[in-house]
Amino acid sequence: MALFADLISNLEAIDLPLSNQNFTWSNMQHTPTLAKLDRFLVSTEWDQSFLLCKVKALPRITSDHTPIVLSTRLPPASRRFWFERVWLSNEDFRSKVPLWWSEVASKNSDILTITAKLRHCREGDGNTKFFYVMANDRKRNNYIEVIKDDAGRQITDDKLKRSYFFQSYKRVFGRAEDCPTSIGD
Known part of the structure; x- marks a missing residue:
């Protein structure tokens, strides 16, 4: 042995x-x-x-x-972005792109922060086999393969699981406008 x-x-x-x-x-x-x-x-x-x-x-x-x-399952592929050349013929297109990007950046500032932290972790901890083995093991252990909805049905599709979790938290916590903004009187 x-x-x-x-x-x-x-x-x-x-x-x-x-x-x-x-x-x-x-x-x-x-x-x-x-x-x-x-x-x-x-x-x-x-x-x-x-x-x-x-x-x-x-x-x-x-x-x-x-x-x-x-x-074995491959992670869900991200949707590809396709650029259409015809968009360039629209007069407003070039002026609106910077505005659209700034709106996306302000709405997703948390995502940008998380992305920067993940990039630091990925590049800062070294490119070792041990690091990748531990990261993969963590992903494998944390992956939720199946959940049951309120009616007892099993959900295995990743998109449906994501949607179910989102709706569940939304039901529990409500919308952001419903939350009080002050503490105490």
Whole structure:
């Protein structure tokens, strides 16, 4: 076992965690001995390519080993911006672009601040494999795969989950205009 552990360490392989179970083998006794024998080992490059992968244990039917399955999902692609050349023929277009950008920047100043902080973290902490492994592990652990709405239906689509969370918080906290602006009398 020590040779296997050394091999994993030398290859800098990552042992993907099981999301729903700790052990994959049992001796099937009344007081069982449990162990994690079955694993998915991946390289750091693979881990960076598949951020939203999950390893799940399936029900054990006849074997003393629990079958495990690897599911991979690519993060949702951002929508592309398409520039239409015909816009340049509109007389007002060139004068309105700076105005539109300033409106977006003022509305999204928090996003710009967060983006700058993330850029600092990304570039300031060094370009090490360990940093990326930890970041990917955090994303994998924090990813919410499924939620249940008020009617008990399961939501798995990322856009629908985002919308449901937004509406839930909006229901709880209300609109910004509804919040009192003063403290005390």
